[in-house]
Amino acid sequence: MDDTPPPPADPADADPADADPADAESTAESGDDGLPALNMRWYDYAEAAATARFTVVARRLPALIHHALRLAWRAGPADTVTTMALNLLSGVFTALGLLATTGVLEALLAAGPTPDRVRAALPSLLLVGGAGVAQSLLSAAAGWAQARLEPRVQQQVEMELYEVTSRIDLSSYDDSEFYEALSRAEGPGSSAAQQVVSDTVDIVTGATSFVAAGIAITTLHPLLLPLLFVTALPEAWAAIRVARSRYLMMLATIGPRYHSSILGNLLSNQWFAGDLRSYTMQDFLLAQYQRVAGIYRDAQLVLARKNVVTRLAGDAGSGTASGLVYLALGLLLAASWLPLAVAGTAVLAIRTSRTALSNLIHAVNSCYEEGLYLTDYLTFLETARTHLPPPAEAEVPGVFATIAVEKVSFTYPGGDQPALRDVSLTLAAGQIVALVGENGSGKSTLAKLLAHLYTPDSGCIRWDGVDLATTDAQAVRSQVAVIAQDHAHWPMTARVNVVLADEDDPDRLHRAAGSAGTDEVVADLPRGWDTMLDRRFKDSHQLSGGQWQRVAVSRGFYRDAPLIICDEPSSNLDARAEHTLFEAIRRHMRDRTVVLITHRLANIRHADVIHVLDHGELTASGTHEELMAREGTYRDLYLLQAAAYDTPVPASGGTDTGEHVRPPLG
Numbered sequence: 001m002d003d004t005p006p007p008p009a010d011p012a013d014a015d016p017a018d019a020d021p022a023d024a025e026s027t028a029e030s031g032d033d034g035l036p037a038l039n040m041r042w043y044d045y046a047e048a049a050a051t052a053r054f055t056v057v058a059r060r061l062p063a064l065i066h067h068a069l070r071l072a073w074r075a076g077p078a079d080t081v082t083t084m085a086l087n088l089l090s091g092v093f094t095a096l097g098l099l100a101t102t103g104v105l106e107a108l109l110a111a112g113p114t115p116d117r118v119r120a121a122l123p124s125l126l127l128v129g130g131a132g133v134a135q136s137l138l139s140a141a142a143g144w145a146q147a148r149l150e151p152r153v154q155q156q157v158e159m160e161l162y163e164v165t166s167r168i169d170l171s172s173y174d175d176s177e178f179y180e181a182l183s184r185a186e187g188p189g190s191s192a193a194q195q196v197v198s199d200t201v202d203i204v205t206g207a208t209s210f211v212a213a214g215i216a217i218t219t220l221h222p223l224l225l226p227l228l229f230v231t232a233l234p235e236a237w238a239a240i241r242v243a244r245s246r247y248l249m250m251l252a253t254i255g256p257r258y259h260s261s262i263l264g265n266l267l268s269n270q271w272f273a274g275d276l277r278s279y280t281m282q283d284f285l286l287a288q289y290q291r292v293a294g295i296y297r298d299a300q301l302v303l304a305r306k307n308v309v310t311r312l313a314g315d316a317g318s319g320t321a322s323g324l325v326y327l328a329l330g331l332l333l334a335a336s337w338l339p340l341a342v343a344g345t346a347v348l349a350i351r352t353s354r355t356a357l358s359n360l361i362h363a364v365n366s367c368y369e370e371g372l373y374l375t376d377y378l379t380f381l382e383t384a385r386t387h388l389p390p391p392a393e394a395e396v397p398g399v400f401a402t403i404a405v406e407k408v409s410f411t412y413p414g415g416d417q418p419a420l421r422d423v424s425l426t427l428a429a430g431q432i433v434a435l436v437g438e439n440g441s442g443k444s445t446l447a448k449l450l451a452h453l454y455t456p457d458s459g460c461i462r463w464d465g466v467d468l469a470t471t472d473a474q475a476v477r478s479q480v481a482v483i484a485q486d487h488a489h490w491p492m493t494a495r496v497n498v499v500l501a502d503e504d505d506p507d508r509l510h511r512a513a514g515s516a517g518t519d520e521v522v523a524d525l526p527r528g529w530d531t532m533l534d535r536r537f538k539d540s541h542q543l544s545g546g547q548w549q550r551v552a553v554s555r556g557f558y559r560d561a562p563l564i565i566c567d568e569p570s571s572n573l574d575a576r577a578e579h580t581l582f583e584a585i586r587r588h589m590r591d592r593t594v595v596l597i598t599h600r601l602a603n604i605r606h607a608d609v610i611h612v613l614d615h616g617e618l619t620a621s622g623t624h625e626e627l628m629a630r631e632g633t634y635r636d637l638y639l640l641q642a643a644a645y646d647t648p649v650p651a652s653g654g655t656d657t658g659e660h661v662r663p664p665l666g
């Protein structure tokens with residue numbers, strides 16, 4: 001089957017004359033309130049839905065129905081078949097019921113005594129009743145199958161999305177367009193899937209009932225079919241106008257709604273709560289909120305008024321058409337072209353078809369609008385799959401003797417300058433290797449490449465000669481422990497925050513917790529290791545920045561990996577915890593290769609080798625002593641830091657003894 005998502009709506013297909021952009025445009029632009037400009041994609045979609053010609057909707061519909069059925073089939077084939085089959089069958093019984101009604105009316109309107117006429121009508125009456133019961137039961141069963149199907153579709157869609165997002169290259173997140181596409185797919189895109197499936201079922205149901213009524217009416221008298229269309233057309237026109245008017249309301253209010261949701265978030269979100277109070281922002285923000293909410297309210301009122309007029313016009317048109325149809329029926333009766341019984345059934349069939357048509361048009365409109373968002377989801381999945389790591393060609397060595405970085409260059413997606421240029425160095429197993437340099441010199445980038453989170457643009461990283469780019473990314477990453485500078489605060493228990501997806505081993509946990517004083521942090525938690533570390537949960541506990549860093553360090557130590565990468569592991573630690581950490585690295589990490597990034601140079605004096613980076617280039621390598629023996633960035637930075645500590649220490653009695661505090665020992 002064709003997997004290509006339907007093309008996005010072309011604004012050229014829209015019919016701007018139908019819309020009332022004056023109401024909407026004023027709200028779509030960024031105000032002078034410093035808020036970001038409106039997400040134009042949402043605006044475009046609402047506009048496309050509000051102004052699309054019926055032909056445009058009809059053209060896109062088959063592709064959308066095709067995708068909805070594919071989604072439904074993947075989520076639950078049995079329920080998909082059941083829902084569709086039962087709805088079709090229910091349409092058959094609708095037609096049967098209508099046809100049997102003629103029999104009832106014919107018998108009742110025939111000449112003769114009433115008991116005889118009722119007796120004659122009985123078989124047809126039973127048929128009408130039976131068809132009605134069967135139709136109700138089938139509709140109920142179809143509804144049940146549909147109710148089972150829809151949540152499965154939602155789950156399926158979300159699972160497909162998260163399976164891809166959790167595996168795509170990390171660099172995808174550095175591409176702002178990709179990231180924006182992801183948020184659209186995850187938000188309105190994925191929730192539209194369930195709605196499109198539901199609309200597709202409604203389209204099938206509505207179309208079946210409409211066709212059933214059409215067949216019944218044609219069987220009664222071929223002249224009645226044009227009459228059905230005469231009455232249906234104003235109904236269709238009214239339904240489209242009402243739907244369009246609803247979209248216009250949405251279009252006009254989308255700007256203020258978007259802005260008021262941002263302002264509401266600023267007024268209630270935990271992350272802004274501190275600054276909001278410190279800088280007394282309440283009245284400023286509340287005034288803005290009131291202004292934006294006022295625009296929203298006024299736009300709603302204007303469009304509600306228009307909506308009422310549209311509905312009235314629609315109802316008037318539909319009423320006039322019905323009147324004309326009944327007049328035509330009367331004329332046909334008067335001319336004896338139509339028996340009375342058939343005319344009675346025709347009235348019923350016309351009413352049935354009008355309801356079916358109204359439902360059908362509502363479903364078509366909704367399917368088109370939600371389909372715009374579903375297309376976002378499908379397009380995103382298609383693009384994201386191209387960001388998945390390629391299949392492995394080579395096995396990654398279980399234990400390595402050397403890691404060779406060979407002429408590696410790397411530029412972040414969208415970046416104008418390389419973060420690393422032609423970097424070459426070698427790490428031997430068991431070494432402590434330090435990366436130093438000023439802010440932005442490329443240390444973290446090199447660490448991320450070593451952890452195989454990014455792939456070099458040119459050059460390569462080899463473990464015992466095997467190029468990591470040719471191996472299974474997951475297999476490499478499972479052999480690396482990363483203590484990241486911007487480590488995650490998992491909204492889980494303290495234990496899970498250290499153990500993560502690994503097996504829970506109390507001895508290992510105890511050892512890892514001792515490496516940076518995490519054991520002291522946990523001892524003070526109300527439920528120890530089982531305390532939730534996220535304020536959004538009941539009975540949870542909020543850790544300080546330094547306490548979180550201790551947890552993150554223990555996480556890296558817990559992982560039984562031959563390569564451990566520590567990026568600024570002590571930036572938030574107090575002096576005692578920092579000392580414990582570097583002691584742990586020196587004494588207990590000898591069986592592992594440690595890559596250490598820190599600005600506190602005293603901590604790396606004992607590293608086996610120190611590499612200095614400057615503007616993405618490797619400018620010097622050597623031991624502390626070797627680098628101190630020559631002019632250069634390392635010596636300059638080290639002496640600067642040492643000078644800051646080189647102050648006289650007052651004696652406990654307050655007199656200056658002339659002793660000097662030395663940089664802490666590594």
Ligand SMILES: Nc1ncnc2c1ncn2[C@@H]1O[C@H](COP(=O)(O)OP(=O)(O)OP(=O)(O)O)[C@@H](O)[C@H]1O
Nearest residue numbers: 174412415419437438439440441442443444445446
């Ligand atoms: N995700 C990213 N997307 C785009 N550019 C980035 C990204 N991360 C880093 N950079 C850029 O790459 C360069 C190197 O950054 P990197 O984080 O490797 O420096 P660093 O030496 O670790 O700095 P610091 O000491 O401040 O942590 C910088 O110019 C930075 O702006």
